[in-house]
Amino acid sequence: MRIRKSRMLVFALCISVAALFLAVTAASAANPKIGILIYKYDDTYISTVRNALNKALEGKAEVTMQDGKGDQAAQNDQLDVLIERGMDGLIVNMVDAQAAAGVVSKIKDRGIPVVFFNREPDLNTLKTYDKAVFVGTNAADAGRMQGDIIKKLWDETPAYDLNKDGKFQYVMFKGEPDNPEAIARTEFSVKQAEENGVKMDQIGQTFVCNWDTALAQQAMESALAANEGKIELVVANNDGMAMGAIAALSNIGYNVEGGSKFIPVIGVDATDQAVDAIGKGIMSATVKQDGEAMGNAVSEIILNMIAGKAPLDGTSYKYDDSGIAVRIPYSPYSGK
Ligand code: CA
Numbered sequence: 563m564r565i566r567k568s569r570m571l572v573f574a575l576c577i578s579v580a581a582l583f584l585a586v587t588a589a590s591a592a593n594p595k596i597g598i599l600i601y602k603y604d605d606t607y608i609s610t611v612r613n614a615l616n617k618a619l620e621g622k623a624e625v626t627m628q629d630g631k632g633d634q635a636a637q638n639d640q641l642d643v644l645i646e647r648g649m650d651g652l653i654v655n656m657v658d659a660q661a662a663a664g665v666v667s668k669i670k671d672r673g674i675p676v677v678f679f680n681r682e683p684d685l686n687t688l689k690t691y692d693k694a695v696f697v698g699t700n701a702a703d704a705g706r707m708q709g710d711i712i713k714k715l716w717d718e719t720p721a722y723d724l725n726k727d728g729k730f731q732y733v734m735f736k737g738e739p740d741n742p743e744a745i746a747r748t749e750f751s752v753k754q755a756e757e758n759g760v761k762m763d764q765i766g767q768t769f770v771c772n773w774d775t776a777l778a779q780q781a782m783e784s785a786l787a788a789n790e791g792k793i794e795l796v797v798a799n800n801d802g803m804a805m806g807a808i809a810a811l812s813n814i815g816y817n818v819e820g821g822s823k824f825i826p827v828i829g830v831d832a833t834d835q836a837v838d839a840i841g842k843g844i845m846s847a848t849v850k851q852d853g854e855a856m857g858n859a860v861s862e863i864i865l866n867m868i869a870g871k872a873p874l875d876g877t878s879y880k881y882d883d884s885g886i887a888v889r890i891p892y893s894p895y896s897g898k
Pocket residue numbers: 722723724725726727728729730731794
């Protein structure tokens with residue numbers, strides 16, 4: 563009798579635990595808790611992604627967002643807090659993509675679905691966890707798009723060929739020496755222009771200016787001092803450096819609003835300043851990272867994963883060759 567009674571008790575206990583579990587699952591599915599870690603709020607492009615995330619998740623999840631302020635140690639602490647608070651899903655924009663292994667292992671221990679975005683961790687690290695997905699861009703595409711813009715500029719305005727030698731004499735501004743985005747943009751912009759049939763001729767060395775406007779301005783001032791009248795095109799890995807080059811040009815009367823002397827300048831990012839400069843006619847074009855498309859993709863995917871569905875279920879997204887990453891395309895912007 564006694565044994566039977568305790569069996570009954572265990573059975574009843576199991577039922578109530580199961581019921582409780584179902585209740586918790588149902589509650590979290592209705593309004594899941596999503597923790598979002600951002601590498602830093604003070605970044606123009608990332609701000610557009612944040613806004614898109616907030617908008618896409620409004621009414622669908624309880625969102626907690628944290629500013630890593632460019633400090634990976636701080637972001638690790640924020641992750642610990644979010645995990646302790648029982649998040650149903652996590653969205654992570656790494657401060658330091660090299661630190662992803664530790665982050666993945668912490669999240670994996672709790673079995674929480676996670677979408678990494680923008681700053682790309684080693685995808686082999688992500689592959690160690692079956693509830694991790696990456697959403698990013700394809701670095702080479704930004705360069706290729708610049709190459710297409712170069713072709714268009716060359717074809718549309720023969721006057722850009724100042725020395726009439728049939729070649730586009732250009733200067734190149736690179737972000738950082740070992741940054742994969744910077745390397746790909748530098749390489750593929752020129753490669754694509756050449757594949758499009760434009761003969762490219764670099765003036766001087768590549769200027770490595772750490773994505774920085776002031777450094778780019780100094781480099782452009784030196785380049786102009788040595789080669790004024792010979793530079794026909796400025797190609798920059800980002801709009802920040804493009805703005806520096808434009809500042810140097812306008813100091814000596816080029817690329818001034820309403821002015822007569824103009825050298826085409828192209829960048830990447832479509833920052834507010836660049837869009838404004840393009841509108842004023844003192845910059846040619848940029849390449850836009852679509853932050854809104856990025857935010858929408860990340861939110862659709864995390865909601866699927868939290869609901870226990872396949873990450874891309876019912877979406878229009880496709881994995882790239884890695885089978886774990888989704889790439890949001892860039893788009894050219896010339897204000898037209
Ligand atoms: Ca030329």
